[in-house]
Amino acid sequence: MSDMTYRDALNLALKEELRRDPSVVIWGEDVALYEGSFKVTRGLLAEFGEERVKDTPISENTIIGVAIGAAMGGVRPVVELMTVNFALLAMDQLVNHMTKIRYMFGGQTWLPMVVRAPGGGGSQLAAQHSQSLETFFMHCPGMYVAVPATPADARGLLKTAIRDNNPVVFLEHELLYNSRGEVPDDPEYLVPFGAASVLREGTDVTIVAYSRMSILALQAAVELEREGISCEVIDLRTLNPLDTATFIASVQKTGRAVVVEECWQMAGLGGHLAWLIHRDCFDTLLAPVNRVSGLDVPMPYSRKIEKLCIPQMETIAAAVRETLSQKY
Amino acid sequence: METKLRAVLPDQDLIRLYEQMVLSREFEESCAEQYTKGHITGFLHLYSGQEAVAVGATAGLHKDDYILSAYREHVQAIVRGAEPKRVMAELFGKATGICKGKGGSMHLFDPTLNFMGGYAIVGGQFPIAVGLAFAARYRGEDRLAACFFGDGAVNQGNFHESLNWARLWNLPVLFICENNFYGIGTEVHRSSALPDIHKRTCGYDIPSEKVDGMDVISVYQAVRHAAEWVREQSRPYLIEAVTYRFRGHSMADPAKYRSTAEHEMWKARDPLPSFGRRLVVEGIASQSHLDAILAKAQTTVQEAVTFAEQSPWPEDREVWEDIYV
Numbered sequence: 130m131s132d133m134t135y136r137d138a139l140n141l142a143l144k145e146e147l148r149r150d151p152s153v154v155i156w157g158e159d160v161a162l163y164e165g166s167f168k169v170t171r172g173l174l175a176e177f178g179e180e181r182v183k184d185t186p187i188s189e190n191t192i193i194g195v196a197i198g199a200a201m202g203g204v205r206p207v208v209e210l211m212t213v214n215f216a217l218l219a220m221d222q223l224v225n226h227m228t229k230i231r232y233m234f235g236g237q238t239w240l241p242m243v244v245r246a247p248g249g250g251g252s253q254l255a256a257q258h259s260q261s262l263e264t265f266f267m268h269c270p271g272m273y274v275a276v277p278a279t280p281a282d283a284r285g286l287l288k289t290a291i292r293d294n295n296p297v298v299f300l301e302h303e304l305l306y307n308s309r310g311e312v313p314d315d316p317e318y319l320v321p322f323g324a325a326s327v328l329r330e331g332t333d334v335t336i337v338a339y340s341r342m343s344i345l346a347l348q349a350a351v352e353l354e355r356e357g358i359s360c361e362v363i364d365l366r367t368l369n370p371l372d373t374a375t376f377i378a379s380v381q382k383t384g385r386a387v388v389v390e391e392c393w394q395m396a397g398l399g400g401h402l403a404w405l406i407h408r409d410c411f412d413t414l415l416a417p418v419n420r421v422s423g424l425d426v427p428m429p430y431s432r433k434i435e436k437l438c439i440p441q442m443e444t445i446a447a448a449v450r451e452t453l454s455q456k457y
Numbered sequence: 458m459e460t461k462l463r464a465v466l467p468d469q470d471l472i473r474l475y476e477q478m479v480l481s482r483e484f485e486e487s488c489a490e491q492y493t494k495g496h497i498t499g500f501l502h503l504y505s506g507q508e509a510v511a512v513g514a515t516a517g518l519h520k521d522d523y524i525l526s527a528y529r530e531h532v533q534a535i536v537r538g539a540e541p542k543r544v545m546a547e548l549f550g551k552a553t554g555i556c557k558g559k560g561g562s563m564h565l566f567d568p569t570l571n572f573m574g575g576y577a578i579v580g581g582q583f584p585i586a587v588g589l590a591f592a593a594r595y596r597g598e599d600r601l602a603a604c605f606f607g608d609g610a611v612n613q614g615n616f617h618e619s620l621n622w623a624r625l626w627n628l629p630v631l632f633i634c635e636n637n638f639y640g641i642g643t644e645v646h647r648s649s650a651l652p653d654i655h656k657r658t659c660g661y662d663i664p665s666e667k668v669d670g671m672d673v674i675s676v677y678q679a680v681r682h683a684a685e686w687v688r689e690q691s692r693p694y695l696i697e698a699v700t701y702r703f704r705g706h707s708m709a710d711p712a713k714y715r716s717t718a719e720h721e722m723w724k725a726r727d728p729l730p731s732f733g734r735r736l737v738v739e740g741i742a743s744q745s746h747l748d749a750i751l752a753k754a755q756t757t758v759q760e761a762v763t764f765a766e767q768s769p770w771p772e773d774r775e776v777w778e779d780i781y782v
């Protein structure tokens with residue numbers, strides 16, 4: 130085990146996979162010479178050279194399209210969208226092309242490609258740079274969606290993503306890059322897709338979360354323990370494939386659930402999770418499924434009011450308390 | 458004066474170009490009939506009138522070269538080697554179709570022929586062609602990516618982003634614009650500030666030329682020459698082939714926006730009879746040989762229709778197949 134940051138864990142995964150497989154290439158805006166706007170690609174140009182680590186023009190839709198073509202032609206592109214907000218300029222290639230090509234061409238090709246995108250709110254970057262778009266990707270069949278919460282998962286999931294033969298959208302949280310954690314040293318450390326992790330065991334309530342929300346849920350669980358409330362925290366790790374079995378089993382045990390999403394509540398993924406829980410745990414639920422979401426507003430700049438828009442540790446704790454006070 | 462055909466290609470190759478154009482026309486006209494009968498459904502965009510472009514261009518490429526196109530692509534696929542019966546079965550939505558009936562008219566694909574797809578989002582194929590060209594260079598393969606597109610696609614951001622990218626990374630992409638003057642019902646000068654499409658590459662330092670898309674030999678020569686240059690230089694190039702579609706945009710379009718005079722003028726330049734006449738005049742084929750070619754094409758197309766009719770529908774479970782590897 131080594132103690133490292135989420136950023137360094139991602140960087141290590143990229144380096145290891147570049148070393149292991151010569152068909153892996155790294156592209157993105159400012160990823161080579163500038164080493165990435167979040168420095169995740171630090172040192173890659175120096176080690177792997179110009180043909181494998183390339184800066185691209187600021188042409189998001191084309192970044193994805195060129196990666197699709199390259200993947201079809203036998204290369205494994207790992208592209209970085211500078212932030213997930215800019216994925217909206219690439220939705221045509223992501224949704225109309227990347228997720229359709231295998232299907233509409235009758236399974237005659239596959240696209241081994243990874244689209245890394247930092248995102249999430251909380252840095253006072255205002256409305257155009259603070260979005261959480263995971264529901265957008267999860268909604269569309271044909272791409273996997275990974276949402277690592279810890280440095281170990283960041284490394285293990287990214288390595289799995291690069292080796293997988295399907296397109297993967299890999300959503301990194303900007304506020305987690307400096308977070309630290311123990312990361313296994315094994316160069317073959319792979320975290321499988323579709324396997325949620327139980328970050329903390331508990332008996333009173335299940336909190337289902339992902340990415341930074343899982344970290345906040347864990348903090349809330351520590352806080353609530355002092356009040357005698359025992360929370361089980363499930364970190365989804367991938368939104369597609371979605372491991373329903375793990376959180377369903379947990380809710381069947383605890384009888385209560387709080388789902389946490391950083392994205393907007395309106396038609397957000399938390400509604401889908403809540404439905405799955407109602408469908409599969411109806412007989413065992415002791416209270417309605419509770420839901421903590423980002424506020425349905427464009428993100429304001431001022432830090433005083435930005436805070437209101439993003440789920441906080443306190444909001445999650447309050448939702449848990451509310452759930453425990455309710456009864457069916 | 459026109460070049461003598463024998464100075465360009467040996468007799469059997471010239472005859473093959475004619476065979477391919479005739480088969481293409483017969484195939485497309487048969488599709489129209491099958492659409493009217495309700496056997497082909499959905500969108501159906503036919504290629505009649507533009508045959509010289511696909512046939513001439515494909516002859517000017519190597520078999521290893523990738524080909525990508527838009528949704529008006531039956532002929533590009535067939536000329537590249539796709540079996541007419543499997544293309545017809547695809548149009549019928551049958552399990553024996555080239556894409557198992559999941560793509561339909563607009564999404565033909567066969568990687569064994571390096572035919573890398575028909576795309577129905579206007580301009581969607583541009584960056585994919587650039588990516589395939591990158592893959593070829595990265596893997597040390599001697600092949601280029603030929604990307605067909607319409608005059609309507611050049612106002613998509615993708616076109617400009619992809620031209621810039623292909624030149625920036627010096628990738629072997631041959632852009633082939635089929636300028637048939639219309640994007641659905643909008644004529645080029647009503648959508649493009651600079652209607653001379655080939656001139657639009659100057660902002661990207663990409664050489665380009667315009668060619669008569671109604672003459673299969675002109676297209677062949679231009680593409681062959683350009684493809685060699687692309688391969689040698691590992692740089693992109695653009696050809697604008699000026700052509701005309703004889704039918705409406707799709708089967709749903711009666712093409713009321715075009716004058717009869719304009720249509721007649723282009724009909725008089727139909728690439729099939731004009732090339733046939735040259736073959737006869739230059740003593741390469743007799744009229745009876747040309748007649749036999751037509752009869753053979755009609756048989757092939759009839760067999761394709763029968764095959765499609767008799768083929769099974771996809772199994773229900775197919776809806777869940779081919780989403781993920």
Ligand SMILES: Cc1ncc(C[n+]2csc(CCOP(=O)(O)OP(=O)(O)O)c2C)c(N)n1
Pocket residue numbers: 529577578579606607608609610611637639640641706
């Ligand atoms: C992104 C997008 N916008 C609009 C359409 C609808 N559409 C289909 S074909 C077409 C015209 C394209 O014309 P052109 O590129 O000249 O090709 P042609 O049909 O003449 O072969 C349009 C607008 C589409 N398929 N995709």
Ligand SMILES: [Mg+2]
Pocket residue numbers: 607608609635636637638639640641
């Ligand atoms: Mg057109």
